[in-house]
Amino acid sequence: MxxxxxxxxxxxxxxxxxxxxxxxxxxxxxxxxxxxxxxxxxxxxxxxxxxxxxxxxxxxxxxxxxxxxxxxxxxxxxxxxxxxxxxxxxxxxxxxxxxxxxxxxxxxxxxxxxxxxxxxxxxQGVFEADRYADLEVNVEQNSVKRAGKEIMLTPREYNLLLFLLRNREKVVSRVEIAQAVWDIHFSSNTNVVDVYINYLRNKIDKNFSTKLIHTIKGRGYQLAQKSDES
The missing domain is CATH 3.40.50.2300 (Response regulator)
Incomplete structure (x- = not known):
């Protein structure tokens, strides 16, 4: 955000x-x-x-x-x-x-x-039309496409995706996500990050054979092209 x-x-x-x-x-x-x-x-x-x-x-x-x-x-x-x-x-x-x-x-x-x-x-190496695999985010238009198909995201989902995209292939923790997307200090009592990751997966990954959003057990999440989750 x-x-x-x-x-x-x-x-x-x-x-x-x-x-x-x-x-x-x-x-x-x-x-x-x-x-x-x-x-x-x-x-x-x-x-x-x-x-x-x-x-x-x-x-x-x-x-x-x-x-x-x-x-x-x-x-x-x-x-x-x-x-x-x-x-x-x-x-x-x-x-x-x-x-x-x-x-x-x-x-x-x-x-x-x-x-x-x-x-x-x-x-910083982040472009107006930022692409990764078949995912494209147009920063100026706030639009998201995967394999050419437009995907509608809420503002919060969009900011979450943008954060993951800008940290592509890096593992980001729930704390980092919460601070960057919600500007809050992460509490172990809240599952807001996990809930929104699930929302995003349902839109970005659900109808596609290649999954981009992965759970890295004990560490956080990662946007990457991988066949299996770690």
Whole structure:
């Protein structure tokens, strides 16, 4: 799941962005104070930070500078009511990856976020249309196909599959899955990971002779092309 920190003190704008991103399967944390934003960015790993310029405490430019001085690599998109070239240059020089002037269309914001995520994924070896065996996941379109057949997944199932795909042929533990997909600390009292693995198997593997999702006893799960489970 893509984790996003939204730093915006205008409640209507914040609600508009938060609702839109949440509907797209993003995990969005909202904060309206500059000092609090800088604190959260240093304490947690966010894939994307959407940063307003005018904020209580410290402004967005300063937050951006602090973030980059701490060598934090989150994608930063600055939002500003001022769209003049000087303002944009200031934001980019502060370390932002992108700059958008208010008002803006949500679809454009989403497109820019996806463009930066794709670029980052390419650097990490994860592609927009990621394939493994006869499985294909299109990150931009949130679509999944196996052997050319489209498979409908819930947002949680999709994020689980994406995590397994990005860790293909590696064994991932229930703890790693819970933290990455649910952002929770795994408890031995819950079987949520196993339940969703079963949901995913019913959609990804059930009607196909080659199984991709395997249980590795005592260790966790693995996405791999194997004839038998370990």
């Amino acid at each position: 893509i984790k996003c920190l939204l730093v915006e003190d205008d409640s209507s704008v914040a609600s508009f962005i938060q609702e839109g991103l949440t509907e797209k399967g993003y995990q969005v944390e909202l904060v309206s104070d500059g000092f609090k934003a800088a604190e959260l960015i240093s304490q947690h790993e966010y894939d994307v930070v959407i940063l307003d310029v005018m904020l209580p405490g410290i402004d967005g430019f300063e937050i951006c500078k602090i973030t980059r001085k701490r060598n934090i690599a989150s994608i930063i998109i600055i939002l500003s009511a001022l769209g003049n070239p000087e303002e944009k240059i200031k934001g980019l020089e502060a370390g932002a990856d992108d700059f958008m002037s208010k008002p803006f269309h949500f679809r454009e914001l989403l497109a820019r976020i996806n463009a930066h995520l794709r670029r980052k994924q390419l650097e």
